[in-house]
Amino acid sequence: MADNHSFDVVSEINHVEMHNAIDQAQREIAVRYDFKGTKASLEFDKKENAITVLANHKGQLDTVLQVLKEKMAKRGVPVKALIRGKVEDASHDTVREVLKLHTGVDTEDARKIVKDIKQLKLKVQAQIMEDKVRVTGKKLDELQAVIAYLKEHGPEYPLQFVNLT
Template sequence: MAASSNHSFDIVSEVNEVELHNAIQQARHEVAVRYDFKGTKAGIEYDKKNRCLTLTADHQGQLEAVVMVLKEKMLKRGVDHRALKRGKIEEASHDTVREVVTFHRGIEADDARKIVKEIKAMGLKVQAQIMDEKVRVTGKKIDDLQAVIAHLRKNGPEYPLQFENFT
């Protein structure tokens, strides 16, 4: 490669939909058959169209147990549980509690601006630009780009980031 060519990568936040679906199915199955959930209202409903889950349980402690099952299954399928965006816990009918959980997709505008600002503050010879729900980083030195990735892995937002299209 010529010394003057630029290298780049995209910073994105996405979830592997297939593995997420498999993790949800496994979590639903475990909640359905586990002894400590027998005879309770504990459950997971998956609304694929709206990309959200409705978790139900008899009480908040049990709801947390359902969330733990879900996170465990996501981990086993290689899906980062930080992609979960938990909603507020609400009282539901028949003395149960309910929580709607969504999934993080794309880098939010405020976070994209913070990422670009952080990259500039590093003082490396790289450019970062916001493109819809991702940030593209370009630079001449691969080492500089790798330094950006390492920095964002430690100091990025609460949700998972992926680094792709490395050229």
């Protein structure tokens, strides 16, 4: 019973589901009446973890993003993982926006998470390990209290709690 239990706080997305969401959004854009004859499109760069959205104007770009967000939500991919970029002019009178997908816990956020966990006054330890935070403790109830706290007071991007042992 004296074993330590632990879990990792991570921020990652399911790339297969993300790819499927983008594929579904591309199909909807291809058949929707309001996108007929336009340059509206989505492109997913897996290596860069980025999505390039192309549209004829800003309003259409927002509509394409809304379609993408709906598909992401249906597939269980957190919409908060999208980091919007700057809308810029592209060739042939179009606009482009590059969206980044958030992965990993930022260093500043990891420090804040560790500090918040210490302020809970529970008998748990938290340590930063690259782009995740490991929390260890003797009682599962205390670990679950930490998870509940982080779900409520965590950073803006989505967190997952994995490897609970």
